[in-house]
Amino acid sequence: MAPPRSQDLVFTLYGDYLLGRDRPVWVGSLILLLGRLGMSAPATRTALSRMTARGWLVATRRGGRGYYGLSPRGRRLLEEGRQRIYHPPRLTAWDGAWHLVAYSIPETRRGLRDSLRAKLAWLGCGALNNGLWITPHDVRVEVAEFARRLKVTRNVEVFRAEHLGFSSVEQLVAQCWDLAEVNANYRRFIDRWAPQLSHCGRCRHAGSEVARGRQARPCTSPEGCFERRFELVHAYRAFPASDPFLPADLLPKGWLGDRAAELFERYHAVLSEPAESFIQEVCAAGDG
Numbered sequence: 001m002a003p004p005r006s007q008d009l010v011f012t013l014y015g016d017y018l019l020g021r022d023r024p025v026w027v028g029s030l031i032l033l034l035g036r037l038g039m040s041a042p043a044t045r046t047a048l049s050r051m052t053a054r055g056w057l058v059a060t061r062r063g064g065r066g067y068y069g070l071s072p073r074g075r076r077l078l079e080e081g082r083q084r085i086y087h088p089p090r091l092t093a094w095d096g097a098w099h100l101v102a103y104s105i106p107e108t109r110r111g112l113r114d115s116l117r118a119k120l121a122w123l124g125c126g127a128l129n130n131g132l133w134i135t136p137h138d139v140r141v142e143v144a145e146f147a148r149r150l151k152v153t154r155n156v157e158v159f160r161a162e163h164l165g166f167s168s169v170e171q172l173v174a175q176c177w178d179l180a181e182v183n184a185n186y187r188r189f190i191d192r193w194a195p196q197l198s199h200c201g202r203c204r205h206a207g208s209e210v211a212r213g214r215q216a217r218p219c220t221s222p223e224g225c226f227e228r229r230f231e232l233v234h235a236y237r238a239f240p241a242s243d244p245f246l247p248a249d250l251l252p253k254g255w256l257g258d259r260a261a262e263l264f265e266r267y268h269a270v271l272s273e274p275a276e277s278f279i280q281e282v283c284a285a286g287d288g
Contacts, residue, residue: 006047009037009234011056014070015078016233017226017279024060024069026286033282036227065286084240085233088261089124089137094247100159101125101133101143105152112150119146124244126176134176136247173250182242186256189235190263196228197267222278229271236264 013033018025027048034044048068051057056074060067070078101120105113117127123142125133140158147156163172173179243257251257 006039006043007051009034009039010044010047010051011078012230012234012237013037014074015081015237016230017276018283019070019075019078019082021069021283023287024058024067025283027066027068029282029286030068033226033279036223037230067286081237081240084122085237088240088243088245090245092247094136094249096162098134098136098161098163099138099140100128100161101135101139101156102159103131103152103156105155109152112152115150116146116152116156119143122241124246126173126244128172128176134172135244136250137245169250173246177244177246179246179252179255182239183252183254183256185239185242186260189239189260190256192235193232193267194263197263197270222274222281225271225274226278229268229275232264232267232271236260 010030013030017033027045030048031041031044035041039047048057048059051074052059052068055071056077057068058071060069103113103116105116117133120127120133120139120143123135123139124137125135125139128134138160143156143158144153147153163169167175239257239260245257
C-alpha cells in the first residue's frame with residue numbers, strides 16, 4: 001500500500017479531531033501533531049499552504065502567529081465524509097426498487113462530468129454504463145444539490161425503477177460493484193486491528209470490559225492513543241468511498257462490512273478519551 005499523501009493526513013486530522021473546534025489551530029500545534037505521524041515541519045507547512053490555495057483551509061494571523069481553520073468548502077467536505085463514516089446509509093428492508101441517475105454532459109465539460117461521476121461513486125452508486133448509474137438508495141436530494149452546485153441540472157435525471165431483466169440480480173450487482181475486492185479489504189482491516197483491540201482488552205485498566213462490550217481504557221499513553229486512533233480512522237476512511245452499503249439481500253455470503261464497522265466503532269471508542277485529552281492539551285498551547 002502506498003504511503004498516504006501529506007494532504008490526506010491533514011484531512012484526517014481535521015476530520016476526526018478538529019472538525020468540532022470553533023477556532024483555527026496554531027500552526028505550531030499542527031506541526032507537533034502531524035510530526036507524531038511522520039510529517040516534517042516543512043512538509044506540514046507546504047501541505048497547509050497548498051490546501052489554503054485550493055480553498056480547503058483559511059489562513060489567519062494573530063499576535064504574530066499563523067493559524068489554520070477549515071473553509072466553508074472544507075468543512076462541508078469533511079462533514080459529508082464524517083456522516084458517511086459514522087452514519088452510513090442503511091436499508092433495513094429493501095423493496096426491490098432501483099434509483100437511477102442518468103446524465104449527458106458533453107466532452108467540452110469533461111471536468112464537470114468527472115466531478116459528477118466521483119460524487120455518484122461516493123454516494124454508493126454503480127455505473128451500469130457510461131451515462132447511467134444505479135443504487136438501491138434514494139439519492140435524489142444529494143444528486144440534485146450537487147447538480148445545482150455544478151450547474152448541470154439540465155443534464156441530469158433521476159428515476160425510480162424496477163429491474164425486469166435480463167440479468168440476474170447477482171449479475172447486475174457484479175457489473176456495478178467489485179464487492180469481492182471490498183470484502184477482501186475488510187478482511188485485511190479486521191486482521192490488522194482486531195488483535196490490537198484484543199490487546200487493549202487485556203490491559204490492567206480494561207480487564208474483560210471489552211469482551212463484555214463496554215468501553216475500556218487502553219494501556220498506552222495519550223499521545224500513543226492519538227496516533228493509534230489516527231491510524232485506525234485513516235485506514236477505515238477508504239471504505240465509505242468503496243462500499244455501496246447495499247441491503248443484505250444484495251450482499252454475498254460471508255460479507256464482512258458489519259463486522260469491520262463494529263470493530264472500528266469499538267476500538268475508536270476505547271481510544272477516544274485519552275486521544276482527545278492529548279489533542280486538547282496540544283491545541284491549548286496556541287489558543288492563548
